[in-house]
Amino acid sequence: MKILVLHGPNLNLLGEREPDIYGKMGLDDLNEKLNDEAKKMEVSLDCYQSNYEGELIELIHKVRGEYDGILINPGALTHYSIALRDAIASVDIKAVEVHLSNIYQRESFRHKSVIAPVVSGQVSGFGYYSYILGLYALINELK
Structure with a gap:
């Protein structure tokens, strides 16, 4: 099984x-x-980490057939990037969204994820352990 981890801006x-x-x-x-x-x-x-939305989108397109799953922390793109959302939706690769902080305890503009509807699930608020939990969840989804 092969997983791609994508870290977004900042x-x-x-x-x-x-x-x-x-x-x-x-x-x-x-x-x-x-x-x-x-x-x-x-x-x-x-x-892989990029501060550029287009690079993340290109990579998602490019890895079709190469990876079984994507673990993604879209960073600020979570809240507004319809293009990133559409890229995830357009490939046949399961994905899980992760965040270090609990986005629902922060500023109101962070409470909405445009990514969440096109991924299997979301883990947030557990610091680096959000990634670990997300990885376990993604692997479970793929089995």
Whole structure:
């Protein structure tokens, strides 16, 4: 089984950007923890981060037939990117949405996810562990 992890805008600054909200763990450490969990489950994992909506969309289109699932933290694109939503909906790859913070406890503009209707589920509010829970949920969906 092969999973693609997509980190959206500003996630390259994890550990530095608003650590009281997003935690002190950097992106490389997060990816390492995800890879450790994936190995335990005998799953192949590739991680990719981009600050550009178009790059994420192109990658989703490109990986059709190559990956079984997508674990995605769309960052701020969660709340307004119909193009990213449509990209996920247009490929036959199961996906799970994750967020480090609980988006429903934050500013009201963050309460709406345009991505949620086209993914199997969403995990938010558990810091880096949201990714771990999301990975387990995605693998369960794929089995």
